[in-house]
Amino acid sequence: MKFTDRYGEFMKGQKEKVPAVQLNNLKAVLHSCEIKDMRSKDRNTGVCDSPQDCPVCDGTFFPSLLKDMSVIVNFFNKRAKKLLNSHLASGFKKYILRLKRKLKLKGSHANMIKEAQDLVAYATITTFAVQKILKKYDKVHCSKKGQRFKLEAQTMHLELLKSPWLLELMAFHINMRKTxxxxxxxxxxxxxxxxxxxxxxxxxxxxxxxxxxxxxxxxxxxxxxxxxxxxxxxxxxxxxxxxxxxxxxxxxxxxxxxxxxxxxxxxxxxxxxxxxxxxxxxxxxxxxxxxxxxxxxxxxxxxxxxxxxxxxxxxxxxxxxxx
CATH class of the missing domain: 3.30.40.10 (Zinc/RING finger domain, C3HC4 (zinc finger))
Structure with missing residues (x-):
């Protein structure tokens, strides 16, 4: 199964609608560029003579991906922060937070662990999705512009693997094991x-x-x-x-x-x-x-x-x- 299909199935399997990388739309943009870029490739080897820039592609591809990443990171950080604050709360505040989260008091501990696992899985597969589409861009354009964009995204705090809330979720999961x-x-x-x-x-x-x-x-x-x-x-x-x-x-x-x-x-x-x-x-x-x-x-x-x-x-x- 192709990664795009697997990614789509994972997102559809979520209990509620969550933001995702629009892989099909981004691939469609690259496909149109791929046809034009073939003119600059050696017809025998299929290798580009030199990296090609496409103002039309870059003006659509990177802004769209940047928008997706921004929404995804904000969603992930907000959900992880809310979950961890609920876990660390005590007394009456903890009771109120659980009511707001619509969790039953009985078995809420297991629900928290399950939600933490789901969030980590979401961050992981989304990170793979971003890496896959950026590799596709570099392959189409015979460049390293996708890699540079990834570094720029890190400085803009749009890299899920750099999120402190991801580290907190993993520490939370180990803490739950206690031994x-x-x-x-x-x-x-x-x-x-x-x-x-x-x-x-x-x-x-x-x-x-x-x-x-x-x-x-x-x-x-x-x-x-x-x-x-x-x-x-x-x-x-x-x-x-x-x-x-x-x-x-x-x-x-x-x-x-x-x-x-x-x-x-x-x-x-x-x-x-x-x-x-x-x-x-x-x-x-x-x-x-x-x-x-x-x-x-x-x-x-x-x-x-x-x-x-x-x-x-x-x-x-x-x-x-x-x-």
Whole structure:
């Protein structure tokens, strides 16, 4: 079965209508270009003499794909965030959220796990769909423009594999197993490995050709990330370290950072304000390296108390007119 058909069947099998990559429409655009581009190919080998640009194709193909990807990423992030917030909620708030999600209180735990699995499967097959159509573009035009577009999409935060919510969903699924630091989700494995120095590495095998190896070492303190946050550029830092780089206190929060503050890794600006707190990953790491986590918590508590004290003393002086 062709991937387009398999992708279509997967989308039709969803309980509710979900956004998808319009593969048939995009292929139709490329087919019309393929006919014109054959004139520039060697008739014996079928190989292009040189890459060909098509303003008509590019003006339709990439904007359409960009629109699809934007809708898909927004949908995925929104659904994943809603699910994880419901899982992390407590008390009366948790009860209200479950009612809003129209979940029966009995068996809701299993429903959450099933929805998390469905979202991960959705992200995976959609990622394959985008890769397939971009490879098709490069084949038709004998270029690497599709690869460049993929890199541009990553900088625009339209790459599902870079979404912090995907990482949170996988950490959530491992957390639900409680005893194992790995899980298998719809044909791919995800696991957390800890070396002899308590350094953490998150491994995800999507296929034989696509593997994600996420080093969970903070580039600032060079320890395993503690209370991790994912910046909008997808790099992960300790919350305290990120606050230090962004020149804000824990009390003010990362949303108070100046827009010119840059990621210490990629040097992209304005990445702190929209940072995502990785609560599920934090819980997973606290179970995996308990001694390190306990010691780091003790040290950070002292620093947090110090910053809070300095903050409120400054607020009091301002209020009383001493500054």
């Amino acid at each position: 194992e630091m790995k899980a298998r989700l719809f044909g791919f494995d995800c696991s957390l490995h800890i070396d002899d120095e308590d350094r953490a590495l998150f491994l995800v095998n999507l296929s034989d050709s696509i593997k994600l190896n996420l080093d969970l070492t903070c580039p600032i303190c060079l320890d395993t990330v503690f209370d991790p946050v994912s910046l909008t550029c997808s790099h992960i830092l300790c919350h305290m370290c990120a606050s230090s780089v962004a020149a804000v206190t824990i009390v003010d929060g990362l949303q108070a950072s100046a827009s010119e503050k840059k990621c210490p890794i990629c040097r992209q600006g304005g990445v702190f304000g929209g940072a995502v707190h990785l609560h599920e990953l934090s819980m997973l790491l606290s179970r995996s390296v308990p001694k390190y986590w306990k010691e780091r918590l003790r040290r950070e508590r002292q620093e947090r108390i110090k910053q809070a004290k300095e903050h409120w003393e400054s607020q009091c002086r301002t209020f009383l007119g001493y500054e």
